[in-house]
Amino acid sequence: VVEAAERMRRDLNAQPSNFYWRALQPLLESSRESLAAYLHTRPDELLLLPNVTYAINLVVSSLSLLRGTEILLTDHDYGAMSLTLQRWTELRDWNLRSMELPFHPGITPDELFSAIRNAITPATRVLFLYHVTSPTGIRLPLKEICAYAREHDILTIVDGAHAPGAIPVNLAEIGADFYAANLHKWLMCPVSGGFLHVSRHRRTDLRALITSWGWGYTRPEAFDPSPLGGQRWQADLEFHGTTDRIPQLVIPHALQLREQLGGDAAIQAHMQHLANHARKVIPLPCATAQHPDLASPLLVFDFPLPNGTDCNTLRDRLYHEHHIECPLTQAAGKTYLRVSTAIFNTESDIDSLASAVRKLH
Numbered sequence: 001v002v003e004a005a006e007r008m009r010r011d012l013n014a015q016p017s018n019f020y021w022r023a024l025q026p027l028l029e030s031s032r033e034s035l036a037a038y039l040h041t042r043p044d045e046l047l048l049l050p051n052v053t054y055a056i057n058l059v060v061s062s063l064s065l066l067r068g069t070e071i072l073l074t075d076h077d078y079g080a081m082s083l084t085l086q087r088w089t090e091l092r093d094w095n096l097r098s099m100e101l102p103f104h105p106g107i108t109p110d111e112l113f114s115a116i117r118n119a120i121t122p123a124t125r126v127l128f129l130y131h132v133t134s135p136t137g138i139r140l141p142l143k144e145i146c147a148y149a150r151e152h153d154i155l156t157i158v159d160g161a162h163a164p165g166a167i168p169v170n171l172a173e174i175g176a177d178f179y180a181a182n183l184h185k186w187l188m189c190p191v192s193g194g195f196l197h198v199s200r201h202r203r204t205d206l207r208a209l210i211t212s213w214g215w216g217y218t219r220p221e222a223f224d225p226s227p228l229g230g231q232r233w234q235a236d237l238e239f240h241g242t243t244d245r246i247p248q249l250v251i252p253h254a255l256q257l258r259e260q261l262g263g264d265a266a267i268q269a270h271m272q273h274l275a276n277h278a279r280k281v282i283p284l285p286c287a288t289a290q291h292p293d294l295a296s297p298l299l300v301f302d303f304p305l306p307n308g309t310d311c312n313t314l315r316d317r318l319y320h321e322h323h324i325e326c327p328l329t330q331a332a333g334k335t336y337l338r339v340s341t342a343i344f345n346t347e348s349d350i351d352s353l354a355s356a357v358r359k360l361h
């Protein structure tokens, strides 16, 4: 995939005008179509963007909510997302409330759904959710939560950064208003390949963060084809002048690589097998849910911080002393060792981590 990206980047730099005027549009469309098919949605609901940070800023800055409106999020959070919500909440005088997510190895999808449903109040107008929580790898039952939110006229914004490629993602079934994700984490695209799915009835609600050639169409033209690729509303939101969009253009190559590796089912089975191995050999209590519907290749182990140290120091010791990249994360006042079991990992990688943890602890 990286080689395909490098070939494209050579073409781009050899003839930038030709690339932006003629080559970009068909490549964008082929990427958009293959990603839409993979995610069970339609190309005319997808924006190809650099990353989740960009996508969520686009959504949150476009929200048109009354002062005092409540946005509900959870305490198993990714900092850059809650900072984005905090910033716009302060600017617009909304109210941001964090709820406690239940978290224990015996947790069920019903328990997670009930906790979120019970935290919603009549003031809640927006739910900010993760598909897989970043510090703890909890997989939320999005389909049920989004259906409940729809019934109660609550807008749903989902950060799915850790989902595509890691677990099956069916956007039509999930039914969120906005769903953003990265493709470099688990799908095997290069960094700067991300997307935002916008449900059909929300497509003209977004306001571009960056003004370029796509701006300035009239509302009835929103779904007409744009000479910049995609429809006019898509070009307005995703065309930022001469930026490097190649990570978004090699999505078909990443999907093809996945097929060569046996397809998603085989990849996810390998990752799950390694996750089960990690549960057995890592010498720490595993905090991740055992329920099969909550399984993801991100699992966490309780790791109380020894006095006088912090997460990043321990993470860097793992890297420098043991050549292992494995973060320590925090949520709801607890510290975890977060283990990612990817397709390129092996049982012996996990065994090395287990032995490093013994030395570290």
Ligand SMILES: Cc1ncc(COP(=O)(O)O)c(C=O)c1O
Pocket (backbone or CB within 6 Å): 051, 052, 053, 054, 078, 080, 081, 130, 132, 133, 134, 159, 161, 162, 182
């Ligand atoms: C849950 C979650 N959201 C958002 C992000 C931000 O990703 P990016 O910096 O690529 O926008 C990450 C990155 O780790 C993440 O884990």
